[in-house]
Amino acid sequence: xxxxxxxxxxxxxxxxxxxxxxxxxxxxxxxxxxxxxxxxxxxxxxxxxxxxxxxxxxxxxxxxxxxxxxxxxxxxxxxxxxxxxxxxxxxxxxxxxxxxxxxxxxxxxxxxxxxxxxxxxxxxxxxxxxxxxxxxxxxxxxxxxxxxxxxxxxxxxxxxxxxxxxxxxxxxxxxxxxxxxxxxxxxxxxxxxxxxxxxxxxxxxxxxxxxxxxxxxxxxxxxxxxxxxxxxxxxxxxxxxxxxxxxxxxxxxxxxxxxxxxxxxxxxxxxxxxxxxxxxxxxxxxxxxxxxxxxxxxxxxxxxxxxxxxxxxxxxxxxxxxxxxxxxxxxxxxxxxxxxxx
Numbered sequence: 001x002x003x004x005x006x007x008x009x010x011x012x013x014x015x016x017x018x019x020x021x022x023x024x025x026x027x028x029x030x031x032x033x034x035x036x037x038x039x040x041x042x043x044x045x046x047x048x049x050x051x052x053x054x055x056x057x058x059x060x061x062x063x064x065x066x067x068x069x070x071x072x073x074x075x076x077x078x079x080x081x082x083x084x085x086x087x088x089x090x091x092x093x094x095x096x097x098x099x100x101x102x103x104x105x106x107x108x109x110x111x112x113x114x115x116x117x118x119x120x121x122x123x124x125x126x127x128x129x130x131x132x133x134x135x136x137x138x139x140x141x142x143x144x145x146x147x148x149x150x151x152x153x154x155x156x157x158x159x160x161x162x163x164x165x166x167x168x169x170x171x172x173x174x175x176x177x178x179x180x181x182x183x184x185x186x187x188x189x190x191x192x193x194x195x196x197x198x199x200x201x202x203x204x205x206x207x208x209x210x211x212x213x214x215x216x217x218x219x220x221x222x223x224x225x226x227x228x229x230x231x232x233x234x235x236x237x238x239x240x241x242x243x244x245x246x247x248x249x250x251x252x253x254x255x256x257x258x259x260x261x262x263x264x265x266x267x268x269x270x271x272x273x274x275x276x277x278x279x280x281x282x283x284x285x286x287x288x289x290x291x292x293x294x295x296x297x298x299x300x301x302x303x304x305x306x307x308x309x310x311x312x313x314x315x316x317x318x319x320x321x322x323x324x325x326x327x328x329x330x331x332x333x334x335x336x337x338x339x340x341x342x
Contacts, residue, residue, distance in 0.1 A: 006063040006071075014063045024072050027060035050079055083119055085192030086112045090199070091173075098201055102177025105137065105198040106170050107189045114167040121192035123153070123160045125173065132185035132200060138174045145172040160191070173198070179241045181206050181313055204241055205233040205288075207313030212320075213291065220305055220320035224298025227259065227319045229310045231281075232289045242280040243313035247294070254306035254321055259296045267293045281312060296321055 006014040006021055014020035016035050023033065032046035040059055042050075049056065060074030091105040092098070099105050111119075125141050126133075138144075141153055147170040150163040162169065171189060175198075186199045213228040214221060221227055247263050248255075260266075263274050270290040273282045283290065292310060307320045 006061075010067070011065050014065065020064055022062055022064070024060040024062045024074070027057070027074065030057070032056055033059055050081060053081075055079075081113070083115050084112045085121055085194045086110045088189055088191050088194045088196030090197050091189070094172075099175060099198060100201050100203045101136070101175050102203065103175060105173045105175055105187075105200070107173070107191075107196045107198070108168065108170050109191050109194075109196075110168045111162075111166065115162055115164050117164050119162045120159050121162065122158060122190070123171075123192075124158060124190040125187070127188045127190070127195075130185075130187045131183075132187040132198075135178065136176050136185055136200060137187055137198075138176075143174065146170070147172075175200050177203065179204055179239055181241070181243065203238060205235045205237045207243055207315040208232045208234045210310055210312050210315045210317030212317050214319070220322040221296065222324050223258065223296050223321050224324065225296060227294040227296055227308075227321070229292045229294070229312075229317050229319065230289060231292060231312050231315075233283075233287070236286050236288045237283050239285045241283050242275070242278070243283065244311075245274065245279055245281045246311040247308070249309040249311070249316070252306075252308045252318075253304075254308040257297065257299065258306055258321060259294055259308055265295065298324065 011020075016022075016038050030045065030049075031043055032049060033040055034043050035041075040061075046056065056077055056079060058074040058076040060072060062070050062072045064070045087110045089108040089110070091107045093100070093103040094106055123141060125144070126139055133139075142155055144153065146153075146160075148163070148166055151166075151169060152161050153159075154161070171191070173189070180202075181204050182202050184199055184201045186197050188195050188197050209230075209232045211230045211232070212221075213230050245263055247261055247266075255261075263279075264276050266274060268274070268281070268290055270287045271284050272287070272290045272292075274280075275282050281292075292312070294310070301323075303323050305320055305322050307318050309316050309318050
């Protein structure tokens with residue numbers, strides 16, 4: 001709001017309401033200003049211009065007395081622009097690289113200028129579109145670390161207060177180093193209506209392949225022999241790691257009559273165990289590969305070659321079982337001499 005004073009020796013005070021004061025022609029063509037009683041105020045167009053960073057033109061008024069004489073004067077308003085959040089950059093780790101789970105996610109918040117007094121901004125961690133959740137990072141902003149120690153977080157209303165003389169700062173959030181095999185995940189930090197994203201890469205050893213062990217490679221085992229699967233990981237396990245496990249698939253031709261379908265009966269190398277409550281293989285730290293051995297049944301049924309599947313951590317291997325039973329190969333009439341009628 002702006003005020004003015006205009007007077008004339010003969011007429012005394014000149015006023016807007018009296019029709020004595022008007023905007024000088026051409027000075028308010030953009031419609032930034034209007035009269036409100038005897039005051040000059042911004043229109044919504046003027047407010048929008050300030051928020052967009054536009055420099056406002058001078059307010060120029062023309063006073064006209066009763067004899068038609070005019071006088072023009074003006075002044076450029078001084079605008080105190082609010083310091084808003086300009087951006088929240090995508091988070092990096094403390095070395096400026098891609099974040100690996102267990103490292104810190106560091107968000108850089110840049111303001112539109114330097115604060116001249118304490119400013120308050122809304123802050124929120126996490127969004128409905130995030131693939132990460134509270135198992136993957138610390139969702140409590142009370143535990144976040146701000147680069148400016150004088151920035152305070154108010155959990156009651158979800159805001160932070162930034163002191164004077166600050167133009168940028170960082171917000172550091174801890175991520176969780178779990179043992180779950182997973183794809184890269186993301187979460188967001190929103191400050192003052194601006195959003196930045198943290199992408200967190202997994203550091204666990206995934207299953208690279210599940211391959212039947214046969215001699216020679218790629219051949220079938222004979223029923224009654226053990227079926228041995230070699231499970232190879234992408235790297236040694238950084239700690240105890242669990243992998244989903246399934247024995248058998250709908251496409252298999254073999255069933256429980258042909259092999260032991262209970263993984264609790266399987267045997268493992270490298271101290272790997274099976275947790276029946278979660279249907280997972282539990283692999284100790286430092287293991288790069290291991291074998292899973294399944295017993296097959298030596299039955300007396302004459303049958304074609306059959307197969308079954310072992311799936312570990314989303315990777316599958318299929319082994320073939322060859323029959324070892326003797327079937328009827330021919331039926332020939334016995335006559336004397338051979339081939340004559342009886």
